Amino acid sequence: MHDESGRIEETRCLGENYYLLKVFAPQIAREAKPGNFVMLRVSPTWEPLLRRPFGILQSQPPHIWLYFQVKGRGTTLLKDRQAGDRLDILGPLGNAFPELPDQKILLIAGGRGIVPLFHYAKNYAARQPLLLLYGGRGAADLKLLAELDAMPLLEKYIFSEDGSCGEKGPLTEGLEKIVREQRPQATMACGPEAMLAALAGMLRAKKLDNYASLEAVMGCGFGVCHSCAVAAADGRYRKVCADGPVFPLEEIQWPI
Amino acid sequence: MHDESGRIEETRCLGENYYLLKVFAPQIAREAKPGNFVMLRVSPTWEPLLRRPFGILQSQPPHIWLYFQVKGRGTTLLKDRQAGDRLDILGPLGNAFPELPDQKILLIAGGRGIVPLFHYAKNYAARQPLLLLYGGRGAADLKLLAELDAMPLLEKYIFSEDGSCGEKGPLTEGLEKIVREQRPQATMACGPEAMLAALAGMLRAKKLDNYASLEAVMGCGFGVCHSCAVAAADGRYRKVCADGPVFPLEEIQWPI
Amino acid sequence: MADLSVDLGFCRLKNPLIPASGTFGYGEEFVPFMDLDIIGALVLKGIYRNARPGNPPPRLFETPAGLLNSIGLAGPGADELQGVIRRLSATTRTPIIVNVCGQDDAEFAEVAGIFAAMPEVAMLELNISCPNIKRGGACPAQDEKHTYRLVKRVKENIAKPLIVKLSPNAADIVAVARAAQEAGADALSLVNTFLGLAVDLEKRRPVFANTLAGLSGPAIKPLALRLVWEVCRQVRIPVIGMGGITSGKDVLEYILVGASAVQIGTVNFCEPAAAVRILAELEKEMEKLRLNNLNEIKGKLAV
Amino acid sequence: MADLSVDLGFCRLKNPLIPASGTFGYGEEFVPFMDLDIIGALVLKGIYRNARPGNPPPRLFETPAGLLNSIGLAGPGADELQGVIRRLSATTRTPIIVNVCGQDDAEFAEVAGIFAAMPEVAMLELNISCPNIKRGGACPAQDEKHTYRLVKRVKENIAKPLIVKLSPNAADIVAVARAAQEAGADALSLVNTFLGLAVDLEKRRPVFANTLAGLSGPAIKPLALRLVWEVCRQVRIPVIGMGGITSGKDVLEYILVGASAVQIGTVNFCEPAAAVRILAELEKEMEKLRLNNLNEIKGKLAV
Numbered sequence A, B: 001m002h003d004e005s006g007r008i009e010e011t012r013c014l015g016e017n018y019y020l021l022k023v024f025a026p027q028i029a030r031e032a033k034p035g036n037f038v039m040l041r042v043s044p045t046w047e048p049l050l051r052r053p054f055g056i057l058q059s060q061p062p063h064i065w066l067y068f069q070v071k072g073r074g075t076t077l078l079k080d081r082q083a084g085d086r087l088d089i090l091g092p093l094g095n096a097f098p099e100l101p102d103q104k105i106l107l108i109a110g111g112r113g114i115v116p117l118f119h120y121a122k123n124y125a126a127r128q129p130l131l132l133l134y135g136g137r138g139a140a141d142l143k144l145l146a147e148l149d150a151m152p153l154l155e156k157y158i159f160s161e162d163g164s165c166g167e168k169g170p171l172t173e174g175l176e177k178i179v180r181e182q183r184p185q186a187t188m189a190c191g192p193e194a195m196l197a198a199l200a201g202m203l204r205a206k207k208l209d210n211y212a213s214l215e216a217v218m219g220c221g222f223g224v225c226h227s228c229a230v231a232a233a234d235g236r237y238r239k240v241c242a243d244g245p246v247f248p249l250e251e252i253q254w255p256i
Numbered sequence C, D: 001m002a003d004l005s006v007d008l009g010f011c012r013l014k015n016p017l018i019p020a021s022g023t024f025g026y027g028e029e030f031v032p033f034m035d036l037d038i039i040g041a042l043v044l045k046g047i048y049r050n051a052r053p054g055n056p057p058p059r060l061f062e063t064p065a066g067l068l069n070s071i072g073l074a075g076p077g078a079d080e081l082q083g084v085i086r087r088l089s090a091t092t093r094t095p096i097i098v099n100v101c102g103q104d105d106a107e108f109a110e111v112a113g114i115f116a117a118m119p120e121v122a123m124l125e126l127n128i129s130c131p132n133i134k135r136g137g138a139c140p141a142q143d144e145k146h147t148y149r150l151v152k153r154v155k156e157n158i159a160k161p162l163i164v165k166l167s168p169n170a171a172d173i174v175a176v177a178r179a180a181q182e183a184g185a186d187a188l189s190l191v192n193t194f195l196g197l198a199v200d201l202e203k204r205r206p207v208f209a210n211t212l213a214g215l216s217g218p219a220i221k222p223l224a225l226r227l228v229w230e231v232c233r234q235v236r237i238p239v240i241g242m243g244g245i246t247s248g249k250d251v252l253e254y255i256l257v258g259a260s261a262v263q264i265g266t267v268n269f270c271e272p273a274a275a276v277r278i279l280a281e282l283e284k285e286m287e288k289l290r291l292n293n294l295n296e297i298k299g300k301l302a303v
């Protein structure tokens, strides 16, 4: 865990509201694992006050890549920052998706939820069979397809709600069939709450190891502020930043 | 008076704490007169909250140039902004140094006080006899000498307190002699309060038209917040932003 | 397009956006930046019977996302302001609100009387909450009994609608609000600035000659919103909310907690055309929330 | 190098910088970012007798240069914390302060008793000012009588030095400060968070289940500095000042108005090594002001 003074090396708009950031951050890059996240100070001022959490798209020391969607104030400021700007970046934070080197794994990504799964695929696709189920509202939400094509994934299933890319419909519509035909041993998912909740319902009966990476409002990112509480199935709270962001899907109380 | 969405075209460090900024701001550039100033929003965030006032070094539509010294929070943020960044800029504000086309004028600049006088020289040196008395703590405070050399000034007198550039001593030491020998009809000054107060004392007895450009804490820059009050000789307050920043030297209650 | 008009009971405004006293000069200064006809109403800088020099500088100090001011109500006296108002009312049809000040109850009443008599003035706002006059920041709005007495006296003297402007520095702002209502206030406005302190480490003195100063700007929004909500729940008369508003969303939040209209202050310094932007944002936000008019959301906070 | 040590009467700290309760976890979380031995002391997150789940999320809301929190003191109970404290005291010699909470006076006294008995604990801070437990933000520190009664009861039970933490939401914070002093408090700390409100326009509900929440961070600094100044002038016991501190200059400002030491809160979230930077700035600033020690400036504000 480092509070690193990084530097933006490249910022690229991938159409509409999506941006790719290449950041020089050697200490973090060296340690980053798929599933880890970072907390960025989007501006050197005290407003906005809090850092913002982002997943790590890939890591090639001394660089990491971030991929983000403009949502509000912080991400708007971030997209306007330029190559050469200093960037305070805290990480790598949280746990990682488990390494299951001998297993066939289905990665399930909703929209910008692709981020940690892209990282997983990048690191492990060459050594084991990985399937990807990737969905979004439309083609604009599925911008990383070209980069994913370059990876040796066993299979890719693309869904979009408006039909502009891949099959029409939510990605959950593809799940049953993929699981039945491909018989993965584990699933790893990241995406909107509603999607994760739906997955939890659909995967409950199947005998798979299921993992999900969660989001939450984060004040600190390293376990001290207690803001990122998520209710677990045992009725107690977990900290998404320190106990997660990756949890066994069954550990969480759905819908959160 | 425009609230213009400008753009930084170039930012250059002139050694130590001085920076030159070239800003695309066509509406303001068209109207700017020597002595006018602008109010900059140094960051797109609400902290720092207030704009910062800066003189205009020169104007060549569609561009204006600013020249500033890093003092605190706002100027630190400003120096880190890059070419291509948007810059909210309000101006031109305040009054200007009077045009006295037929007169021989002595310009007196202390440190960054050179800014409006540079503008004056740039615009009028070709048409009338202008003398410049320019002083600072050391060479670092006198960075614009090369550019001033290129102007058809009648004469330049340079002073530095540490002797690293021109004559050693405060510029006030040169004043008596210059006035006696060159017999200017008017003086126009800008610089630290203490320097202006000293000038006021020394020039009182002489029969010259004396003008000074003042600084003050500014909340708005266009006459509404009443923060920039300066006590005048008549015992009442003037607003530096709206009644000035240029005042007849005798109108102000020195030392302010 | 949504209907932005709001009802203050005694009058309707075309929209809820009102530049706040002391942050909009006498209106004319903003003509280069906007058409004054677009705002719901405007409040002039606070006025006493006689001209005042104001406090010695410095008068402003920037704090994180906030502003401490100790202007001390510099400005012309009531006679001169009448001329300004006549000029202003010839250039805009937007209702003009006069922010009435006084060093004692008699002066409040006298100044109120002068401006209540002017047909160009739509209503008065009684500024019993300025923290920059007395040392220690004391003002009538810190005391419910004084507020009651003063409002009653002023109100007896005039026929114009009277807004009473409250202070967040009262021990119990709801009690003061109720006192103003009982004394006949037609509406309340809140909040004025919060008492704060800034110090100069080198001089080892307060930054301001008056020691304390008033805090305004985005920093105070969550505090002001809470006070406006608490007052709205406890009074029957309309409330004009303010404190740190910088966006159309902020406006709707104040209306959601019960305000009938809002004032924008400090943001006018940072962005002279703030009112134009905020009005545009307000319309867009209402569209997003599918609001046809502001009554659909006014006071609808479910707690 | 300047002498940074400060005297709290009952003990000396090597410097005035103390991470504030609820913003520094149990200390261990900051080991990756700093040597815990460099800070003057540290306050643990507030503790009740039994484990608490805390309030339902969301628990934080960002405001301009500020932070609203409604954590509701989530955490383990007193038994578990004892183990944590033993571990912590094995890794650092920095004095450990336990922030004692309670739902009623009896619980406050019981929890205080438990930790007063631990040799690893240097002193207690009585958190009678948390706004996130009761609806409406009520807490003992809003009432001087309750404060007196509670502090007296706790103090009778223990031998450890007791700091009493005050609320800025009291009608008269000076009266509460005096009550705590009369009841035997060894020191005061202030301020806890200011009551604020955030609302969700789409849901038309408060953001927080508890409606109100506590505001902290740079936004509150001018307000907190004023309250610390007012309390320091009126009490004899040492005061630990806090509210929005982010720099070495801020630390000196609190000491100039009379504080003996300071706490830093929200800034620890934004910048986990904030304490390291602030300490370095404090030294530099003291050098600039030619201060050999902090007593030369403590309480020296000339008004």
Ligand SMILES: Cc1cc2nc3c(=O)[nH]c(=O)nc-3n(C[C@H](O)[C@H](O)[C@H](O)COP(=O)(O)OP(=O)(O)OC[C@H]3O[C@@H](n4cnc5c(N)ncnc54)[C@H](O)[C@@H]3O)c2cc1C
Pocket: A037, A052, A053, A054, A055, A056, A067, A068, A069, A070, A071, A072, A073, A074, A075, A076, A112, A115, A214, A215, A216, A217, A218, A245
């Ligand atoms: C562990 C983690 C990893 C993340 N990784 C990525 C990523 O790789 N790429 C990406 O684009 N985004 C990611 N996010 C979400 C990202 O942090 C938020 O979109 C961002 O903080 C919004 O900041 P803002 O200032 O633009 O929005 P704000 O103005 O703060 O808020 C805009 C809207 O977004 C919501 N929001 C704010 N913060 C969060 C949050 N932490 N989680 C969910 N909703 C939020 C708000 O409630 C509001 O509705 C991640 C979040 C977490 C917790």
Ligand SMILES: Cc1cc2nc3c(=O)[nH]c(=O)nc-3n(C[C@H](O)[C@H](O)[C@H](O)COP(=O)(O)OP(=O)(O)OC[C@H]3O[C@@H](n4cnc5c(N)ncnc54)[C@H](O)[C@@H]3O)c2cc1C
Pocket: B037, B052, B053, B054, B055, B056, B067, B068, B069, B070, B071, B072, B073, B074, B075, B076, B112, B115, B214, B215, B216, B217, B218, B245
């Ligand atoms: C009409 C006018 C024209 C100016 N032109 C120029 C210019 O061309 N180039 C240039 O470098 N500077 C100029 N200044 C000064 C410049 O505005 C300040 O240096 C700047 O605002 C400091 O901002 P900051 O945030 O860096 O400093 P802060 O962090 O706000 O303050 C740092 C220090 O500077 C002092 N200070 C802050 N604001 C002012 C102010 N307005 N006047 C004087 N002292 C101040 C503070 O008291 C403090 O001691 C001008 C000022 C005025 C009023």
Ligand SMILES: Cc1cc2nc3c(=O)[nH]c(=O)nc-3n(C[C@H](O)[C@H](O)[C@H](O)COP(=O)(O)O)c2cc1C
Pocket: B225, C020, C021, C022, C023, C045, C046, C047, C067, C069, C071, C073, C099, C127, C130, C165, C191, C192, C193, C216, C217, C218, C220, C242, C243, C244, C245, C263, C264, C265, C266, C267
């Ligand atoms: C510089 C300044 C001057 C002010 N003058 C007055 C005044 O004359 N009368 C008054 O009632 N309020 C005055 N106020 C208070 C504002 O009208 C408003 O109540 C306060 O600033 C809070 O709103 P804001 O956060 O939007 O600025 C003044 C505020 C500022 C910042």
Ligand SMILES: Cc1cc2nc3c(=O)[nH]c(=O)nc-3n(C[C@H](O)[C@H](O)[C@H](O)COP(=O)(O)O)c2cc1C
Pocket: A225, D020, D021, D022, D023, D045, D046, D047, D067, D069, D071, D073, D099, D127, D130, D165, D191, D192, D193, D215, D216, D217, D218, D220, D242, D243, D244, D245, D263, D264, D265, D266, D267
């Ligand atoms: C998330 C959070 C949790 C807090 N928890 C506690 C607590 O457990 N006990 C306590 O006395 N104060 C608590 N506080 C208040 C702080 O200790 C401090 O008084 C306040 O935040 C003001 O300081 P700051 O502006 O530097 O943050 C908490 C504050 C925050 C932001």
Ligand code: FES
Pocket: A217, A218, A219, A220, A221, A222, A223, A224, A225, A226, A227, A228, A229, A239, A240, A241, A242
């Ligand atoms: S974000 Fe602070 S504890 Fe998780």
Ligand code: FES
Pocket: B217, B218, B219, B220, B221, B222, B223, B224, B225, B226, B227, B228, B229, B239, B240, B241, B242
């Ligand atoms: S800066 Fe606002 S009146 Fe001059």
